Amino acid sequence: MRYDCIIIGAGVAGLTAGIRCAKEGLHTAIISSGMSALHFSSGSIDLLGYRDNAVVYKPFEAIDQLTGTIAQHPYTKCGKPLIIEALLFFKQECEQQGLFLFDNGNLNHFHVTTLGTLKPTYFSQRSVFNEDVYSRFKAMKKIVIINFEGYRDFHPQLAAAQLSKHSLFANCEIVAKQIEMPQLQDDGKYPHEFRSIDIARIFEKEANIEKIADLIRLAAKDADFVVMPAVMGITNFNQIHNKLQSRTRLLVYEVPTLPPSILGMRIDNALKSRFAELGGVYIAGDKVVRADITDDVVNAIYTNSHPENPMEAQCYILSTGSFFSGGLVSEFDNMYEPIFKLKLHHEPERNKWYNQNFFHRDSHAFLQYGVLTDESLRPYDSNNNIIQNLYCSGAIMAHYNPIKEGCGSGVAISTGYKAAGQIINLLKRMS
Amino acid sequence: MKTLEAEVIVIGGGATGCGVLRDCTLRGIDAILIEKNDIASGTTGRNHGLLHSGARYAVRDLESATECIKENRILKKIAWHCIEPTGGLFVTLPEDDPNYHNRLLEACRFAGIDAKEISVKKALSIEPNCNPNILSAIWVPDGTIDPFRLTSANILDSIERGAHVFTHTQVERIMLKQNQVIGVQCYDKTAGEYLEIYAPIIVNASGVWGQHICKTAGIELKMFPSKGSMVIIDYRINNVVVNRCRVPSDGDIIVPGDTVSLIGTTSRKIPYDTIDELVVDDDEIDVLLSDGEKLIPNVSRARVLRAYCGVRPLIAVSGEMDGRDISRGVVLIDHKERDNVQGLITIAGGKLMTYRLMAEMTTDLIAKKLGNSKRCLTYKIPLPGSEKRVGYTKKIKYFSGIPNSVVGSTHYRHGERVHNILSLKKRNYGLICECEMVTLGEVEYAIKNLKVNDIVDLRRRTRIGMGPCQGELCAYRAAGLFTEFGDFTPDESTKLLMDFLEERFKGVKPVLWGDGLREFEFTYWIYQGLFGLGLVEDNNT
Known part of the structure; x- marks a missing residue:
């Protein structure tokens, strides 16, 4: 089987690239080794939240500055017009699957975290931040933050205390409430098995929604606004959200929780479904282990399950993520990219990889390590030659710190979109 | 005042x-x-947790060896729930002086330590991960103790x-x-x-x-402070204590403990004014891993969880000497x-x-x-938890309805006090720390009864956050419980969470590679990326 394009890795970067390629009619496969970082994410799409430790309010202006100063940054390689195009593309493709994203035009907006801090982001799901919330944010008098008894991955009292410190809520009463959901207790399960997914499944049963809505209403009767952990279902979340709001006659709003992230799973589902709908081939649970390269061209790749059968394509995209996802590997005295043995940007001495404190203001150096690429996102091999038909996207790329800059998803979307565009153009020229 | x-x-x-x-x-x-x-x-909390048989001191310090074996026997009675009587081996490597083996046997006999020579084959059947090239082996009543x-x-x-x-x-x-x-x-x-x-x-x-x-x-x-560093391997790779049969030196012991194994130790003289800012040096880690490798091949390829160090409180009676030479x-x-x-x-x-x-x-x-004439009783009155010794199976039966793993872990850590901790209420045995099976009930018990002031203290009482993930999820879960069970405001709980993550990071950073680095990236992603915890102080201003 020969593809036009094989994408290794199914995170935001790989799926964005896959959708774009498939939409152009390319015969596209994505190989996924497991759950992507979306399952651990906030479910909001951060574009550029911080520059030099200061909050960014106008991300596109900040991107202009950044691309003017940091030549190696993935955003510089993409350029602002392409980033804007990529974001719009991503938003529309998600909408195709019924996942609506809120944005604030030229501005970042702030979503409330598990802990009650406010974080700048660009897209949020409608149940997380929407026009209603936006317009009433400053006039709120009472916010109730609720949790469900037995769920250990959200502490409303910590969130309430943190949120109330913010000047936006200076005149607002913020209280924490626990709700006992009978469904949670009667399941016959051990309570330590309750994770966000278990509660989301309770929400997904239509018969439960009204009962839960009434409990929320009871706990938050005089509030303007209810904040709850993000467990409003994985698939039919729009209906659940609407029903909860109409029955409680309150604004109900989700905040991300400890993993697994229901919000992230919704995006993951939407992107995967969209890719399948466009005719893409999704290969789950297999891992690419090596590649066959001659004269700077990748001929084939081999996977764990099929170590002898090559998978071939005209072009390849590498979007295997950073260390956490296995895209980069570190050892006692070494770092490498395991599939193609690409040239990396990193310090050789391991004591340079980190800073002295966990919460050091300069974050940690290893988060910026990764694969070096040219302007078209093609990587270099260990002999400093560009590999002609391989493109990189997402967290495997060097020269940006997704957490410190608050730009992980934005870079993934932009570079995934750009990598796909490069391949589309190349194949067009060839035919 | x-x-x-x-x-x-x-x-x-x-x-x-x-x-x-x-x-x-x-x-x-x-x-x-x-x-x-x-x-x-x-x-106390910064050593390798070895329940000495005394054999390590027998050749050079007979008095210490004799004290050790006496106390070894007493502690097994009064503090059984803090101890695993695993036994231990002294193995001679091809590069070691073969005569030390007999000197050790002889010295143990003098000290009253039941040491016995066993065949290499027997030693390898007791400890299959041990270096197969050992020349000889001695079995001793070493064990492990949780300080x-x-x-x-x-x-x-x-x-x-x-x-x-x-x-x-x-x-x-x-x-x-x-x-x-x-x-x-x-x-x-x-x-x-x-x-x-x-x-x-x-x-x-x-x-x-x-x-x-x-x-x-x-x-x-x-005082002559002498620093000793150790590394923790994220698996229990040995069944018994494995000692190298030679004059004690760096990296010559691997001790199993709870869910992990420890490679010990180094010995370095340090200036007195640095005792509060001890750090493990990179070259100490190199020595511990490469020498550990000689006792248990491939140990350095296992995941290294943490490195830490303690300072030996040695008083030199006369003159300055090397850390290991002072009695x-x-x-x-x-x-x-x-x-x-x-x-x-x-x-x-x-x-x-x-x-x-x-x-x-x-x-x-x-x-x-x-002018008090009462005699010492500590050699015979058991410590709380060790009042009577009841087997695991009986406890499982007694607490039927609660998962066996929860009963087992709680009993293992708290002995008879398991009855003050576990109850059949579902909420009580909901897990807070999955790595070490620490329940909400155990956290509540510790906060209310065991002088716990923060999550770091809680870790010492319950092992919360000591497992492979180093507090990735349980740190946040536990922080919230301080508001519920302790006298802490939500803000204080948030501060405790930050302090705890900083404390865990101290031991993680010297060994930040491989899966440890992956785990840390994930933890950082959660607490800084998802939670914005590092922004809390910025947020406040």
């Missing part, structure tokens, strides 16, 4: 100080203990018998009236207040920090004899193994000074 009175003040909440407190309390002496951080947070549990049990028993304990309280100075001590001035860091405690007898059991304590009374006492024997100083200061006693040197004996010697001296 708050003032208190007692017969005895014990300074230092390590094993020795807590042992003295308990011994006093059992003899009806009214005692107060003061610790500047948490109990077992100094040298946190042991110290905590001493404290718990003392408190239940009426003693008072102040943790996170710093002694500012010893107060004197002419040549007689009359008490201490201290600062309670948690409450943010000063207090004065009056007593005619003060025991300086603050280990290497004792030099400073003595100085506040105008006494010079010279680890017990030093009991009556400062009335030495410095003409009445009522002050320093107990130092020794080892975790001999904490009870050291406490007995100290309390004998206290009793003599007070």
Whole structure:
């Protein structure tokens, strides 16, 4: 089987690239080794939240500055017009699957975290931040933050205390409430098995929604606004959200929780479904282990399950993520990219990889390590030659710190979109 | 200012100080203990957790070896829930002096340690991961001991018998009236207040920090701090303690403990003024891993979880010497004899193994000074948790309905006190820390009963956050429970969470590669990326 394009890795970067390629009619496969970082994410799409430790309010202006100063940054390689195009593309493709994203035009907006801090982001799901919330944010008098008894991955009292410190809520009463959901207790399960997914499944049963809505209403009767952990279902979340709001006659709003992230799973589902709908081939649970390269061209790749059968394509995209996802590997005295043995940007001495404190203001150096690429996102091999038909996207790329800059998803979307565009153009020229 | 009175003040909440407190309390002496951080947070909690048979000292220090084997037998009775009697091996590598084997056997015989030569084949069947090229092997009654549990049990028993304990309280100075001590001035860091405690007898059991304590009374006492570093392997790769059969040196012991194994230790002399800022050096890690590799091949390829170090409290009686050369024997100083200061006693040197004996010697001296004629009972009265020994299977049956793994872990950590912790309410046994099977009930019990001031203390009582993920999810879960079960505001709980992650990172960063780096990236992603925890202080301003 020969593809036009094989994408290794199914995170935001790989799926964005896959959708774009498939939409152009390319015969596209994505190989996924497991759950992507979306399952651990906030479910909001951060574009550029911080520059030099200061909050960014106008991300596109900040991107202009950044691309003017940091030549190696993935955003510089993409350029602002392409980033804007990529974001719009991503938003529309998600909408195709019924996942609506809120944005604030030229501005970042702030979503409330598990802990009650406010974080700048660009897209949020409608149940997380929407026009209603936006317009009433400053006039709120009472916010109730609720949790469900037995769920250990959200502490409303910590969130309430943190949120109330913010000047936006200076005149607002913020209280924490626990709700006992009978469904949670009667399941016959051990309570330590309750994770966000278990509660989301309770929400997904239509018969439960009204009962839960009434409990929320009871706990938050005089509030303007209810904040709850993000467990409003994985698939039919729009209906659940609407029903909860109409029955409680309150604004109900989700905040991300400890993993697994229901919000992230919704995006993951939407992107995967969209890719399948466009005719893409999704290969789950297999891992690419090596590649066959001659004269700077990748001929084939081999996977764990099929170590002898090559998978071939005209072009390849590498979007295997950073260390956490296995895209980069570190050892006692070494770092490498395991599939193609690409040239990396990193310090050789391991004591340079980190800073002295966990919460050091300069974050940690290893988060910026990764694969070096040219302007078209093609990587270099260990002999400093560009590999002609391989493109990189997402967290495997060097020269940006997704957490410190608050730009992980934005870079993934932009570079995934750009990598796909490069391949589309190349194949067009060839035919 | 708050003032208190007692017969005895014990300074230092390590094993020795807590042992003295308990011994006093059992003899009806009214005692107060003061610790500047948490109990077992100094040298006590920073060793390899070896229940010595004494064999490691037998060749060079017969006295220490004899003390070890005696205490080994006592501790197995009074503190069985803190101990795993795994047994241990001394193996000779091809590069080692083959004669040491016989010298060790002979020395053990003198010290009364039941050491026996076993065949290489037998040794490898006991410890299949051991280097197959060993030339000879000796079996000894080594084991493992949990220093946190042991110290905590001493404290718990003392408190239940009426003693008072102040943790996170710093002694500012010893107060004197002419040549007689009359008490201490201290600062309670948690409450943010000063207090004065009056007593005619003060025991300086603050280990290497004792030099400073003595100085506040105008006494010079010279310590020679020697740093020992260890690395923790994230799997229990050995069944029994594996020692190298040679003169003790760096990287020659691997101790299994709970869910992990430890490679120990290095020995480096350090300046006294650095004892509060110890760091593990990169080259120490290199030595420990490469020498550990000789005992158990491939150990360095297993995931390394943490590295940490402690400081040995050695008092040199004459001249400066190398850390390993100074006797680890017990030093009991009556400062009335030495410095003409009445009522002050320093107990130092020794080892975790001999904490009870050291406490007995100290309390004998206290009793003599007070005219108390009661005899020491600590060698026979079991510690809380070790009251009676009931098997795992019986406990599982008793708590049927609660998952076996939860009952097993709680019983393993708290012995008979499992009955004060577990209940059939579902909420009680909901898991907070999956790695170490720590339940909500155990956290509640610890916060309410075991002198827990923060998540770091909680870790020492329950093992929360000590497993493979190093507090990735449980740190947040536990933080919230401090608001529920303790006297903490939500803001304080959030601060505890930050402090805990910083504390865990200290041990993670020297070994930040491989899966450890992946795990850290994930943890950082959650707490900084998802939570914005590092922004909390920015947010406040």
